[in-house]
Amino acid sequence: NAGVMQNPRHLVRRRGQEARLRCSPVKGHSHVYWYRQLPEEGLKFMVYLQKENIIDESGMPKERFSAEFPKEGPSILRIQQVVRGDSAAYFCASSPDRVIQETQYFGPGTRLLVL
Amino acid sequence: KQEVTQIPAALSVPEGENLVLNCSFTDSAIYNLQWFRQDPGKGLTSLLLIQSSQREQTSGRLNASLDKSSGRSTLYIAASQPGDSATYLCAVKASGSARQLTFGSGTQLTVLP
Numbered sequence: 001n002a003g004v005m006q007n008p009r010h011l012v013r014r015r016g017q018e019a020r021l022r023c024s025p026v027k028g029h030s031h032v033y034w035y036r037q038l039p040e041e042g043l044k045f046m047v048y049l050q051k052e053n054i055i056d057e058s059g060m061p062k063e064r065f066s067a068e069f070p071k072e073g074p075s076i077l078r079i080q081q082v083v084r085g086d087s088a089a090y091f092c093a094s095s096p097d098r099v100i101q102e103t104q105y106f107g108p109g110t111r112l113l114v115l
Numbered sequence: 116k117q118e119v120t121q122i123p124a125a126l127s128v129p130e131g132e133n134l135v136l137n138c139s140f141t142d143s144a145i146y147n148l149q150w151f152r153q154d155p156g157k158g159l160t161s162l163l164l165i166q167s168s169q170r171e172q173t174s175g176r177l178n179a180s181l182d183k184s185s186g187r188s189t190l191y192i193a194a195s196q197p198g199d200s201a202t203y204l205c206a207v208k209a210s211g212s213a214r215q216l217t218f219g220s221g222t223q224l225t226v227l228p
Contacts, residue, residue: 033215042218106160
């Protein structure tokens, strides 16, 4: 009965490199959300995806960031040409496709450090 | 735009005390409100979920209340223990088709033995 899985747990990148963060939702969940937590702050919504579709990306920076949730495999958050300001914890959450009131289940997060 | 505020930002209490954490939100059109616990370097653990039609939820030593009309929620922790030390986050889910949660910045709780 695995929960939301994220990998890697820690990721170090130099400025200008690419970062790929992976999220496997709870089995049977078809909705995935990505949140970012900057140091000493709460979580900020980035993007909401269903299988093969981006539903809401209003919280995601327009440049360098992209997300996908393919029919098979995990959801991927991709950050191109990382900068120091991208250093943060990135959390993935999932929920089932039943009722909107359903809680979201969070993964352990990926801590990205940009040198 | 929904904004969630948590007061205080940090709280330190001796073991055994009862304590209250506060959360306020600006838009009362919410589906639900949720309290999470976050331990350092870890993910989020859901503590209590209150639907918009409910007034409170209880789980063990935790009790959360919701006053939607005034945009407030409180998390009451009875007989605090050192193991309760963590950051507590409040989050609201808006009405409508939006599914994302809007989080407060959290209250960092330290329970001293």
